[in-house]
Amino acid sequence: MKMMQQTITNEKTTPAPYSRTNPFHAKVLKNVNLNKDGSSKETRHIEFSLEGSGLSYVAGDALGIIPANDPELVAAILAEMNWNPEEEVIINKQGETLSLKEALTSYFEITLLSKKILQQAAELTENEELQTLLLIENANQLKEYCYGRDLLDLLQDFGPWKGSAQEFVSILRKMTARLYSIASSMNAHPGEVHLTIGAVRYQAHGRERKGVCSVLVAERTEEGDTIPVFVQPNKHFHLPESVDKDIIMVGPGTGIAPFRSFIEERAVTKATGRTWLFFGDQHAASDFLYEEELTQYLQDGVITKLDTAWSRDTDKKVYVQNKILENSKELFNWLDNGGYFYICGDKDRMAKDVHNTLIEVIAKEGSMSQEDAESYLNDLKKEGRYQRDVY
Template sequence: MPPPAALPALPIPEHAVDALARLTGELDTAGLWWLSGYAAGLAARSAPQQPAPAVAPRLDAATAGRLTIVYGSQTGNARRAAERLAADAEAAGLPVRILRADAYPVRELKGERHLVLVLSTQGDGDPSDDARELHDFILGPRAPKLEQLHYAVLALGDSSYPLFCAVGRKLDERLAELGATRLTARGDADLDIEIVATPWRERALAAAKESLKPLATVTPLRPTATQGTRHDRDQPFSAAVLANQRITLAAGRGASGKDIRHVELSLEGSGLHYEPGDALGLWPRNDDTLVDDILTASRLQGDALVAHGGEERPLRDWLSGKRELTRLARPFVAAHAERSGDAELKALLAEQDGTAFAAWAEARQVIDVLQSAPADWDAASLVAALRPLQPRLYSIASSQRVVGDEAHLAVAHVAFERNGAARFGVASHQLAKAGHDDTLPVYIEPNERFRLPADASRDIIMIGPGTGVAPFRGFVQEREASGADGRQWLFFGNPRFRSDFLYQLEWQRALKSGALDRIDLAFSRDGAAKVHVQHRIRERARDLLEWIENGAHVYVCGALAMGKGVHDALLDVVALQSGGREAAVERLDALQREGRYARDLY
């Protein structure tokens, strides 16, 4: 339908208006903002390249009066926080655009006047993969002077790591060095994000409104319509357990030290859709025995009513489904040290770089702290000191094109002993125990950075030791079902061939059918010397270079430490052709910018 005559002429062909209306009508709020950023990125890339002027270019009113929100997210938390701010800004009448960091053209930074960065810190001080280029540009020598920029930073992190919120802190300080003016002080949010993010968002929005002084209210792209229940992080779907099978050797000679489960969940009736590379989010529940032990150690009653954050519920309910008990956080340990007066805890907390605390906390849970250094707690103070329970994300090990309304997972059951007592990971333990009569609260966490090539003729190289192989099971299923003609090469590793070769029969069938062209294996405990996937990568350097130079996409999934080792191995491989380490770094960075080198690390 053509636009009303009263409106000014549109800068798009008349025939495109209907197509645009149909497209936007099918998108939710997040999709509309993603489309806005995607279109802005296309426009920036297609614009004629002009030599940089000697002085800053004059901005038009639209640019000067716009709020740009850029987010760098590894697990979706920064994206959600940015989307909430964008929704609030739009409702307040501010012209706003929101972009993922790798879709933001860094050359536009010089022209920005109002910028908000929402950035997560991955692991111990690293930027999320989508924010690496922006991070390096702002910290590097090519960053421009930014005297006309007003900015704000919301940093997300995990206080269990020594370099808490390091990425947001560094960029906040660097922007100030470049002459920019803060709209509001940086917010440093721990895993209980909203405690910091909500008041920070209010301050940032108030400051932006004052600075921008909008002259007109922005009309939303489409009116909000009331739809049926949409399952997401805040409204998870109760998924029935269809299968729960151990896929490592449980007993006998050569039994595996790992309990890895293949779990199948039903999404029937949920309306949930996922793409290969996406994750399934699970809202876990703490084990009843652990909750009983916490109550005993703290000498508190489970039926004691506790009011916190606008909710009132019995203490047992708080501990069962609302508080982290299997991961230690520095604020809780600090509060317990103060109450107990324990000298060892205080000395540990006083350590400067935090590495000793991180190693100590990795091997302990809340119950261990309560038992080793008794202290007097009241129910309300304990709930306030513990972090809110967070969902756990698992790479989906299936293609919906193949399995329909199901999602498959490969889950390593985290289980160990501490002082003779069993300790478990909260979500993996729940999944390991789940039976056919159980349902689990789940949602889909999209991972747009970890997608199969749009061009099905492109080759793919998949590096996934241990349960990091999960998304690649979905990749191979998808490529076979869709008739993709690109080649598939898998690198897989684990301790032992006999007990730990996950999905062995499926990979063998895929090789036989041609769905998988090549597989390289590394079993670290089967020989005199430990062999990991990094070793196989270096051994296959020439073939890897040939694949990469012919357009292959490279994917890495698994633990952070493994990802760093694989990255170093890939640098060694690329350096053979690039002429040195520095050139290899630039080459891998370029592949990442092109979307041909993607990592999903945890």
């Protein structure tokens, strides 16, 4: 009996490790806008304390944030439906309950629509327009409708509704974590983790839209606040094991984040391999993220080469891929001598353009056909020397 008692005591004293399902409430140490006056962007540099969490990470990993929805959007939904914010609703299969306001704020995803949500909502209204939108032949219109719209749009567009608040929350998805590339090295900042987050704001369908997590950080998070976080390892995006390898990093905009962690890590480990960074954004004067730090690293020799591309400073738009082409001979030389190539940032445009430019450089400088250049790049990928962290 004594032995059993001992086991129970041990279980109580060992806290569960922090994870996606059990996030750590990290204190915000710093939250500043990296863009200067005149910029059309707002990019937050945010520092969290990991003290007491037992969490650790390596350069290349991501940090997950469990965000909360915009209180203004929640209030608009409650007002639209004339719902009682204090009404208790069941939020999951376990039968747990929250007030409706709290459920819409912190538990459910209310800014994203899907075909499934519209199909289930259609059972709560006689609205013919919604029934028509859901017909098989209107699949494209349905997809178009869901893009960039939220729960408030759905409620405003397809009433009158006959469903209860409980029936509505039952069709919503649970809030998903937002993942961000970590922008710090744990060796350089013990007990801390830093992120670089661009605030997402745009006009669509008659009102301003805001990124759930990015605007939470930009508008409603102050130093001293806590935010639920967890570490998400990224096995496919990391520094070479050997510190004597050359690395080439392409990270325009917030794509700079993991490369700040790479550079800090290489400074701490006194890496002997060369480091080349390509960074770009709209204006040199207002959008050069981490300019002072990067310039210092360049002076100290931690960064060997720094090439920047500013798309709005001249009549001709200059992007990182243009800078890669300008440096094609030297870049191919680095690659052909065992260098590693990394891309972080926008998947649809930038990463695709850089990928195609890289094939062009390999073909030109290696005197290869397009096919052979693609196969050369594939080999780099297999060797772990071509890595992408794109979103």
